[in-house]
Amino acid sequence: MLTEIYPSLFLLREESPGAPSQFVYLLRYGTGVALFGTKADLSAHFAELSALGRITHVLLGDRHHVTEHTALLAKHFDVPISASEIEASALRGITVGAIVPFRRTQIMPGLEAIPTPGHTRGALSFLWTRKGRRFLFVGDTIVPIDGEWHYWVSKANRAIMRESMRQLATLDADVILSNSFAATPKAWVEVSPLARAQLFAGLDRRLAP
Numbered sequence: 001m002l003t004e005i006y007p008s009l010f011l012l013r014e015e016s017p018g019a020p021s022q023f024v025y026l027l028r029y030g031t032g033v034a035l036f037g038t039k040a041d042l043s044a045h046f047a048e049l050s051a052l053g054r055i056t057h058v059l060l061g062d063r064h065h066v067t068e069h070t071a072l073l074a075k076h077f078d079v080p081i082s083a084s085e086i087e088a089s090a091l092r093g094i095t096v097g098a099i100v101p102f103r104r105t106q107i108m109p110g111l112e113a114i115p116t117p118g119h120t121r122g123a124l125s126f127l128w129t130r131k132g133r134r135f136l137f138v139g140d141t142i143v144p145i146d147g148e149w150h151y152w153v154s155k156a157n158r159a160i161m162r163e164s165m166r167q168l169a170t171l172d173a174d175v176i177l178s179n180s181f182a183a184t185p186k187a188w189v190e191v192s193p194l195a196r197a198q199l200f201a202g203l204d205r206r207l208a209p
Contacts, residue, residue, distance in 0.1 A: 012045060058082060
């Protein structure tokens with residue numbers, strides 16, 4: 001079901017009994033639509049997605065957000081998959097047609113890609129600013145589960161993950177959105193400045209050597 005959860009920001013999620021479902025986000029700007037990459041099969045929703053506007057971006061946070069279903073979606077809408085070069089190199093059988101520089105980069109007006117390595121070496125988060133509100137899409141770098149934020153990172157990557165959390169803490173996000181199927185009861189959380197500071201301070205402590 002496609003739902004507008006904030007103005008111009010849509011969630012597509014199928015509730016299938018016994019089967020976890022990824023949270024798929026789309027944001028609409030003018031006549032275009034940016035879709036945050038998902039490994040879900042969205043073919044049953046192609047007409048519904050077309051009604052939103054022209055899909056111009058399929059943005060991968062990391063290598064875990066893509067399957068042959070993602071490639072089919074990109075081919076159907078004639079739009080390249082976007083990812084960092086590190087993540088693109090890690091994929092097999094999937095063509096990444098638009099390499100995102102691994103530095104803070106404006107993807108389109110109001111939307112920035114921000115390197116946040118840790119969960120994977122080439123992971124990106126995305127910061128969207130609309131009418132003064134800031135929406136931070138973190139993929140599955142951090143995931144809200146029953147009121148607590150979780151992460152999955154190898155021992156070798158803990159130090160760079162900690163630096164990524166410190167960078168995210170500076171972005172003044174008003175809403176943090178994960179797309180992990182493990183998120184519950186929902187995958188996005190509105191945060192006050194105090195709650196945001198406490199969240200990232202807590203993650204920093206947990207990631208300390």
